[in-house]
Amino acid sequence: MLNSRDITKFGLLVIIQLSWINFASHLGAGNGSVTTEEFFVKDLKVVLKANTANEIISAQLYLRGGALNLTEENQGIEEFIFNSVTLADRKYAEKSWNKILQGTGSGLGSISGKDFTVISLQCTKQYFDQMWEVFADYIMKNSFYDERTEIARARMLTQIRRQEDTPDVYIRKLAEEQFYQGHPYQLDPMGIEESISKITMKDMESYLKKNLKKTKLLLVVVGNLDKEVLRKKVSDTFGKISKGKYKPVFPDPVHHTRSNLKVVERDLPTNYILGLFSAPSPKNPDYYPMTIAIDILKWRLFEEIRTKRNLSYAPDAFLENHFANYAGIYATSVDPDTTVKVMLAEIKKLRAEKFSGKDFRNSVNMYLTRYYLNNESNVAQGQFLARFELAGLGWQEGEKVVEKLRMVTAEDVQRVANEYFKNIQFVFLGKTELIDEKVFTSM
Template structure:
C-alpha cells in the first residue's frame, strides 16, 4: 500500500509539472477578424489545426436541424481545386486526416498532419471550407449514411435515452434542435442549400482557428492570410445562455419492450468554465462512486449506475441507471442525492477525488488534438483559452462547503426519462 501511494505521489508530481507547461508557448493573434490560438509544441512532429464554427444548435432552427453537420460531411467529398479522387489520394499519400465534428455549442473541421506535409494539407483543408462542390451524388450518398445514423440512435437504447433526455430537459431552448438532424430535414436538403448555408457561415467572426504543434507564428499568419484574408468578417455575436431552470420534477415514460428499464434524470448544472462548474464536476463524480457502492456493490440492483455533469455552455448534470426494479433502485439513488445535498463530504474524500480528476484531465489532454479542443472549448465558452491551464488550481480550490452548497442549489427538480416497460411504477418515487 505504501509503495502504491508513493507511486501515486510521484505520478501527481509529474502531472503537476505537466500542468505548469500546459499553456506554455500559447499565444493568440487575429488575421482579418479571425482569431487564431497557436500553441507551439516541439516535442512531436504532428500538427493539429482545427477551424471551429461558433453557435452550434443556436444558429439552427427546426427546419435547418442538422444542416451544418451535413454540409461539413459532404464538403469533405470534393472541392473546386481538389476533386474527390485527387483529394483522397493526396491525403492518403501525406498520411493526413481531415474530419468534422459537431455538438450543441459549435462545429469543427479538424486537420491532423505531419509537419513536413502541413502546408500542402492546409491547402486542401482550407479549400474544403472555401470551395466545396456538393455534387448531387455525394450529397445523396451522405444523406443515406446520415439517415442510417439517425435511425440507429432510435434503435439503440442508450443513445435514444440521451436524445429523449435532451429533448425533455432543454424544452424551448436552442439545444432542443438536433445538430445531427432528423430524417425529415436530412431528406429535404439539396446540394444548393448546403452550398448556400456554408457560404453564409464562412465569415471570420463566426470562426476560430486553433493550432497545436511545431509551427511558427510567421508561417501560420501567412497561411491564414492567404486562405482567409479576403473573407467577409461578418457580425457574429457571442451567444449567452441563462441557466435552465425547471420549476418542478417530472418523468416521461417511453414504452419499449426491453430486458430492463433505462432511466436518466437530468438537473441544471453550472456552465462550463465557471467557478461552480469545477465544484459540480467533483460533486457528481463523488455521487457516481457512492451510487456504484450502494446500487451495485451492496444491493446488486444494477450493473450500470452513474452520475456526471456535461461540458456544455448551458449545462446539465445527470444520474443514470438500468434497472429491472426501477422503484427500488431509484429510492436508493434518491437517498444518495439527498445525502450529498445535506451532508458535507469528508476532506479526505474530496482530496482523493481532486487528485483523480486532475490525473484524468492531463492524461486526457496529452495529444496535440486534445489540447486544441480544450483550448477552443474554454475560448468559445467565454472563459478564455488561458483558463485551461488553471484547471488544476481551480479543482484544488474547491471546498467541502462549496460541494454542499452547489449540490443543494442544483440537484433538484430532476427531469426523468424512462425507456422500457416496467411492470409497475410509483411516479412519486421520481419526484425529487
C-alpha cells in the same frame, strides 16, 4: 454512460482522438517547450499552443453559434454541409481523398453540436503542408453536386432513422428533447428526418455565405509549429473569408421547477434510466465545484449500485460543457425502482453530509489525475483552450483550471449539490410495468 455524442455526433473524432492519444505516447517523448499565444490573421482569431515535445499537429476551426444558428426547418444543416463536402467531387475525388488520409495517417472530420461546429485536422508535422491544403480545401471550396449531396443525405437519414435501434442513443435523444423543451437548444444540430429530407444545395450555399465569416470563426492549433509558418498558411487560405459583423450570443440557462418522468415502453433485456438536471456552464464559477461534486457522485453510484448491490453494470454521473448546461445520472437495470431509489439516496447524502478534509482532498486529487490523463493529447488540449475562448472567458481561463479545482472546498460541493441536484428530468426506456413513477419524481 455511452451517449449520443459518443456514437453519433462525435463518432469519427472520438475514434481519431483515442488513436492519437495512443500515437502520442510514442511521439511525445522528451521535454519540449510549450508556449500559448493568440494573434489575428486578417481579422481571423488564432490561438496557437506551440509544443515541441511531439510531432503531432492538431488544427481545429470552430464555427460559433451551434443550435442558435438553426431554425426548425434547417436543423442539421451544418452537419449536412460538411458531410457533403467530404464527398464532393472537387479537387479530390473521394477515393483520392481517402487515400491521402490513409497514406499520411491523418484524420479529418467535423462535429456539429449545441454550441458550435468544429472542423478538425490531425496529422504529423511531416505531412502538415500537404494536409493543410486538404483542410483548407475542405472548408473553403464548398461546391455541392447532386450525386454526392444525395449520398450524404441518404447516410444522414439512415443514421437518424437508426437512433431508436440503439437504446443509449435513443434515451439520450429523448432526454435532451425533454430537458431543452421550449429552449433554443431543443433544435438538433444533427438534424431530424423532416429537415434533412428538405434541405437543398442552394440552402447550403446560402447558409455558408451568411455564416462563414471571420468574426464567427476561431482557429486553434496545437503542435510543433512555428507562428510565422502558421500565419502565412492562414493568410493564404482563410484570409479570403469576409470579416462579417458577428457578436457572440449565449443561450439562457435552463430551469425546471419540478421533477418529471417520460416513459417509453420497450421490450428490452434491461431497462434504461437517464435523468438530466440543470448545471452551471463553464462560464459560471460554480462549474468547478460542480465538477468535483459530479465526480464524487459518480464513484458513489458505482460503489452503491454496482459493487454493493449488483443492480447495474455501469451506473454513471456526468457533467456536460454546454453554454446552457446539464448534468445527469444514468443506469441500466432489471430492477429500475430500486436503482433509482439508491441514486436519489446518494444525492440526498451528498447534499446533507459533511466531508472529512482528508477524504475530500483525496477525491479532488483523484479527479485531477484523470484530468491530466484525459488532456494529454494535442487534440484534447486544443478542445480545452477553445472551450473557454468560445465561452467568452478567453483561452487563458483554461490555464487556471487546475488552480481553480484545487481551490474547491467541501462546503462548495455541498452548496452546489443543494442548488443544482434537484428537479431531475427522467426518461425511462424499458418495461413500464416494473416502475412506480412516484419513485422517479420523489425528489
